[in-house]
Amino acid sequence: MKELLKELCAMSGAPGYEDEIRQRIQEHIRPYADQMIVDPLGNLLALKKGKAPRKAPMMVCAHMDEVGFLITRVTEDGMFKLAAAGGVDPRVLVGRRMEVGPKKAKGVISLKAIHLTTPEERKQAPGLDTLYIDIGASSKKEAEQFARAGDFATFDSRWVEFGDQRVKSKAIDDRIGCAVMIKLMEEGVDRDTWFVFAVGEEIGSRGAKAAASFIKPRWGLVVEGTTAGDVPGVAEHEVSCRQGKGAVVSLADRGSVYDRDFVRRLTGLADEQGIRWQYRASMNGSTDAGAMHLAGEGSQVFGLAAPVRYIHSASNVLYWPDAEEVLKMARLVIKEAEQDD
Numbered sequence: 225m226k227e228l229l230k231e232l233c234a235m236s237g238a239p240g241y242e243d244e245i246r247q248r249i250q251e252h253i254r255p256y257a258d259q260m261i262v263d264p265l266g267n268l269l270a271l272k273k274g275k276a277p278r279k280a281p282m283m284v285c286a287h288m289d290e291v292g293f294l295i296t297r298v299t300e301d302g303m304f305k306l307a308a309a310g311g312v313d314p315r316v317l318v319g320r321r322m323e324v325g326p327k328k329a330k331g332v333i334s335l336k337a338i339h340l341t342t343p344e345e346r347k348q349a350p351g352l353d354t355l356y357i358d359i360g361a362s363s364k365k366e367a368e369q370f371a372r373a374g375d376f377a378t379f380d381s382r383w384v385e386f387g388d389q390r391v392k393s394k395a396i397d398d399r400i401g402c403a404v405m406i407k408l409m410e411e412g413v414d415r416d417t418w419f420v421f422a423v424g425e426e427i428g429s430r431g432a433k434a435a436a437s438f439i440k441p442r443w444g445l446v447v448e449g450t451t452a453g454d455v456p457g458v459a460e461h462e463v464s465c466r467q468g469k470g471a472v473v474s475l476a477d478r479g480s481v482y483d484r485d486f487v488r489r490l491t492g493l494a495d496e497q498g499i500r501w502q503y504r505a506s507m508n509g510s511t512d513a514g515a516m517h518l519a520g521e522g523s524q525v526f527g528l529a530a531p532v533r534y535i536h537s538a539s540n541v542l543y544w545p546d547a548e549e550v551l552k553m554a555r556l557v558i559k560e561a562e563q564d565d
Contacts, residue, residue, distance in 0.1 A: 225407050225551065226391070226544065228252070230383045232399040236323065238292025238376040239309045239427045242266055245288045249402060249421050256409040257419075263438065267431045268421040274413040279562055280442030283418045283523075284408070284554070285432055285512045286401025287425030287448075290394065291536045293377040295324070295357075298368055302361030304331070306377060307352070310426030314352045316537045321380040322357050325371025330380065331359035379538035389544045396540035397449030398425065400530045404447050404551050414559055425512055429479070432512035440520030443561040445528060446513040447554055449540065450474075450504060452531035463505070465531045467543040470500025471553040474527030476507050479514020486524045490557055499552045504529070526557045 237245035246268050250260065259271040268288070291310030298304055304324060322331045335354050357377060361367035371377075381394035405419050418439050422431035436444075450472050453463035465472045473491060474482055494501050504527075513525040530550045533541040 225403050225547065228406060229391075229396070229399055229403040229547070230393070232402055233383060233393040233395045236328070236376075236378050237289050237395070238294075238378050239289045239424050241292075241376045242288045242423045246421065249288065249406065252406050253409050253419075263434060265431050265434050266423040267435045269435055269438070270409065270419045270421075272409050272413050272417050272419060274415040274417065276415055278415045278417075278442075281418060281439050282415070282443040282445075282558070282561055283420055283436060283439045283441035283516060284405055284445045284447065284558060285420040285422055285435070285516060286405050286446070287398045287422045287431065287512060288402060289423055289426050290378060290397070290399070291426050292379075295371055295373055295375045295377060297373055298364050298371075299356070300364050302359070302363050302367040304357040304359070304367065304371065304377070306355065306357060309376070311536050312352075313536070314355065315349045317352075317355055318350065320538050322377050323380045324357055324359055324377045325375040327370050329359045329370035331357045331377075333357055381538040390541055391544060392539050392541050394538050394540065396532050396542050397535050398447075400449050400532070400542065400547060400550070401447035404554050407551060408554060408558065411555070415562075417558055422512055429510070429512045429515045433515040436516045436519035441516060441523045444513065444516040444523050444525035445554060445557045445561070446511050446516065446525060447550065448511050448527070448529040449532040449535060449542075450529035451509070451535050452533045455533060464508070465502055465504050467531050467533065467546060469502040469531070470546060470549040471502070472504045472529040472531050473501050473553075474504045474513075474529070477504075477510050477514075477527070478507060479510030480517050480525065480527065482513070482527055483524045486526065490526060490560060493560055494553055494556060497552075497556065499556065500549045501553060524561070526561070528553055528557065
């Protein structure tokens with residue numbers, strides 16, 4: 225699964241521009257899907273049939289999009305002004321390598337040099353409105369040969385394996401979820417299951433809302449990347465999850481309150497099978513579960529994630545053994561979800 229994740233992370237997929245990553249996922253799942261649908265929003269819905277149908281539909285979801293940027297304006301001297309597509313902290317942007325527009329022009333995010341700033345400007349972090357992308361163009365006309373207002377930009381960040389089984393890349397959130405779902409489709413399922421590779425999660429779970437409206441799941445599983453807080457400067461009581469402790473299970477977030485009995489039954493089964501997991505000890509953020517659990521007459525959704533350091537930046541960091549536990553837990557949820565209905 226590691227090589228698969230590496231491949232997926234190299235694809236572009238800013239919100240609204242998921243074509244490239246969707247096409248690559250289609251190539252991987254085509255031999256295993258019994259039905260594939262690309263809906264009007266760009267979601268990829270794949271039905272994997274098992275040995276028997278379910279009593280009611282189950283939907284497994286991960287999002288294809290990554291945090292990125294929209295080009296808002298091209299300046300007369302050939303620089304690209306930008307707006308964030310997803311929650312991006314401007315403090316992590318200066319000096320980052322970028323790919324801009326459909327031709328993936330190489331560029332760098334920057335701002336005026338420190339030598340040119342006033343003492344007052346040096347006291348505050350630069351806002352996104354002060355930044356721009358430089359692709360080396362000398363004029364607006366030259367720059368617009370590569371991208372125009374309305375095009376996208378994404379981080380240009382290579383995959384690196386380092387330290388104690390860590391990997392670094394852009395877009396691990398949520399290409400790890402996509403990789404887990406592809407692996408599950410390859411393995412096969414006991415009962416018919418919908419796998420949804422969703423668009424637009426980073427700007428409000430728009431794709432998941434449409435997909436859940438179509439499937440009307442009775443049971444759901446969201447596979448995500450979530451913020452690992454085991455880094456300097458984070459107080460102990462603010463650490464929502466840690467790397468090395470296994471898969472992350474949600475109790476509640478800003479979009480969902482997860483069914484307690486459903487969560488307890490499945491985590492109990494995970495304990496019996498030796499799957500390593502941890503509770504997510506915070507309510508910040510939300511996922512596609514917020515859309516899924518309201519679909520139709522409502523559904524029981526299990527929130528599952530890999531703990532990822534430096535999420536929503538160019539350098540997401542994942543501890544690989546945690547990814548393996550996420551796969552094990554996802555496999556368990558799909559198998560056991562409807563057993564006590």
